[in-house]
Amino acid sequence: MSLSSLSFDSSTIIRIDDISVNLDEQRLRKFLSQIKTIHPNVKILLAVSPAVFDMPNRDNGNGEISERVFPSILNAHSDHKVFYQIERIGIPNWLSSVTADFGCLLASHGLIHVDHRLLPIDAQEMSIVTSLSLIKANIFVPPFNKYNKDTETVCSDNKVDLIKWEDGWNHLGYQPFSDDGRNYYVHLHDYPGEKLFAIVT
Numbered sequence: 001m002s003l004s005s006l007s008f009d010s011s012t013i014i015r016i017d018d019i020s021v022n023l024d025e026q027r028l029r030k031f032l033s034q035i036k037t038i039h040p041n042v043k044i045l046l047a048v049s050p051a052v053f054d055m056p057n058r059d060n061g062n063g064e065i066s067e068r069v070f071p072s073i074l075n076a077h078s079d080h081k082v083f084y085q086i087e088r089i090g091i092p093n094w095l096s097s098v099t100a101d102f103g104c105l106l107a108s109h110g111l112i113h114v115d116h117r118l119l120p121i122d123a124q125e126m127s128i129v130t131s132l133s134l135i136k137a138n139i140f141v142p143p144f145n146k147y148n149k150d151t152e153t154v155c156s157d158n159k160v161d162l163i164k165w166e167d168g169w170n171h172l173g174y175q176p177f178s179d180d181g182r183n184y185y186v187h188l189h190d191y192p193g194e195k196l197f198a199i200v201t
C-alpha cells in the first residue's frame with residue numbers, strides 16, 4: 001500500500017520519525033499497541049534513519065537522549081557536514097516484525113539525518129534511493145521536514161512519495177492528538193519513560 005492510496009481514505013495517520021537502531025523496541029511496541037487498542041483505524045508510518053550517532057554511549061544515565069539519532073547540539077552548527085560523522089549503521093532487526101504486527105507503513109528518513117537542501121542533487125539521490133532500497137519502501141520523509149526542488153525531482157524520477165510538511169502534518173508536541181483524520185508526527189525521544197504513553201489517549 002502506498003501513501004497515495006492512503007490519501008483516499010480519511011484515516012488519521014501517526015508518523016514516527018527517527019526510527020533507528022538506537023530505539024527501544026519494547027517502548028515502541030508498547031506505544032503502537034496502545035494506539036491500536038484505543039484507535040484501531042489509525043495508520044502508522046515509521047520513518048527510518050539507517051545511519052546514526054551512537055547515542056546510547058553518550059547518554060548521561062537518564063535515558064532521555066539514547067533514542068535520538070544525533071546529538072541535539074549539532075543543530076547549532078553552521079556546517080551540515082557534522083551530520084556525516086555517524087557512528088552506527090543498520091536497519092533495526094525488529095523492524096519487519098514490528099511493521100507486520102502493527103500493520104505499519106515504512107518510509108525512509110534519509111540515509112543520513114541531514115537537511116537535504118544542503119546536499120547537491122546527486123548526494124540527495126544517493127541518500128534517498130539507497131536508504132529506500134535498504135528499508136524496502138517508496139516513501140521519503142525529509143529530515144527536519146526540509147526539502148527543495150532537487151528533492152522533488154529525485155522523488156519524481158524514482159517514483160517515490162515525498163512527504164511534505166506543508167501537506168498538513170501536525171507535530172504532537174504542539175497539537176494534541178485527536179483521531180480526526182488529520183496527520184500527526186512524533187519523535188519518541190521527546191517523551192522519555194512513561195511520558196510517551198500519555199500522548200495518545
Ligand SMILES: [Zn+2]
Pocket residue numbers: 017018109113143144
Ligand atoms: Zn528526524
